[in-house]
Amino acid sequence: MIVERNVPLQPHNSFGIVAKARALVRVRGAADVQQLLADPEWGPIPKFVLGGGSNIVLTGDVRPLVLKVEVPGRRVLDDGPRATILEAGAGENWHDFVDWTLDQGFGGLENLALIPGTVGASPVQNIGAYGVELQDRFESLDAIDLATGKPFTLDAAQCAFGYRDSVFKHVAAQEGDFGLAGRALILRVRFRLPKPWKPVLGYVDLERKLQESGIREPSARQVRDWVCAIRSAKLPDPRVIGNAGSFFKNPTVTPEQCQDIIAREPGIVHYPMPDGSVKLAAGWLIDACGWKGKSVGNAGVYEKQALVLVNRGGATGGEVVTLARAIQTSVYERFGIRLEPEPVVV
Structure with missing residues (x-):
């Protein structure tokens, strides 16, 4: 475990706001968190979980210990007749993961292409776009308790998904409440992609692309390209603005x-x-x-x-x-x- 000090966070937040982490640890697995919690210096102090930094506004230097989530990995767990189950590490780039699923021949996440951030942040925000939300494709996730160091698994019901909402955005008001804000770090996320694949084209912008192209039965890759074109026309690239x-x-x-x-x-x-x-x-x-x-x-x-x-x-x-x-x-x-x-x- 290496604790880095006075780490610039401008490259780690999509707003590009200048700030520093007084101390930062890169987390690549549960063992890193467990080692950290056992450390007499770093274990007791407050912690802040940082993924891709695409959903935060920094108003100053971050005083808590920053846990930079960099858990890697992508794999197919099951490819059955009704669904494909995929798993990705929380540190994987979300858009790159969507492209990887399409490269493997699995449709279902294409409407969520080009959303900035990491895989681990996707269930926190219950990301959604163009008629599909993360909860529609979610199977389960593995996380670790930042107080005890114990790993645990949650299914969709336990994540309490809502519109841009989940259990990870709520603080437990009293003992026994299940709010997990600030209490957990997501390690891996699993996705269920239904079979047979069907395109989701209900949004006006996608219907327009369908009419303009003359394509009656678009592929998942085609839907992905349309979504990327629509988003690029409307939204600025964080690398530029x-x-x-x-x-x-x-x-x-x-x-x-x-x-x-x-x-x-x-x-x-x-x-x-x-x-x-x-x-x-x-x-x-x-x-x-x-x-x-x-x-x-x-x-x-x-x-x-x-x-x-x-x-x-x-x-x-x-x-x-x-x-x-x-x-x-x-x-x-x-x-x-x-x-x-x-x-x-x-």
Whole structure:
């Protein structure tokens, strides 16, 4: 176990915010965590789990010990008649893993292509795009308790998946609660890809690609290419412009609330949900409040997609947070809706 000190975190957060980890350990397996917890100097101090850094806003140097998750590995566990079970280490790059599954001939994750981050972060956020959520393809995961060093396994029900939500985002309010925020580090994730494969093409952008291409029965690889093209046209590359992807969750309202808003704003983009609620496009709400292209200091709202906040060069975490709060205030004052950020502010 090697503890690195004063490690620059700018390369490890997609916003590109300048900050340092006072101490950092690279975790490649359960043994690394167990050795760390047994160490009299490092075991007792607070810890912060860092994956790909694509869903955080750093507001200063990180004082807790940073556990940089770098668990490797990809493998096929079972290729049965009804489903294929795949496993990946938590440190694997998510998009590279999606491409690997397609290279092996297994479709099912193509709608989630080009989402930044690591495999280990995917169930934490219950990532989703273009009609597919992580929970739709999830089998189970292995994690380790950061207090006891004991490994454990969770199935989908135990992960308590919700819209961009899971048990890993909730703090246990009292003894016996199952919130795992800050209490666990994910080591490996397993995925169930159903057979026969069927494309998920319900989103307008994908339907448009289908019509434009003239392809009636696209392959999983073709759907992946369409998703990548759509995302690249709308979202900035973090390697070029620092950002954390979609900054706010799309809010859900009752049908009555939606009708009330439509009466005032007929053009609002909205989607009926299976449970009877209505999802509103947060990007549309932000754009309607005039924020697209605006800035606070060096933090700005992306010109092509109001849902994305960007680092225009040298932005601090404080500027990003100030901009986000100003946007939340504007949307609430105009529509009576509170936008919830997706990234974690550290």
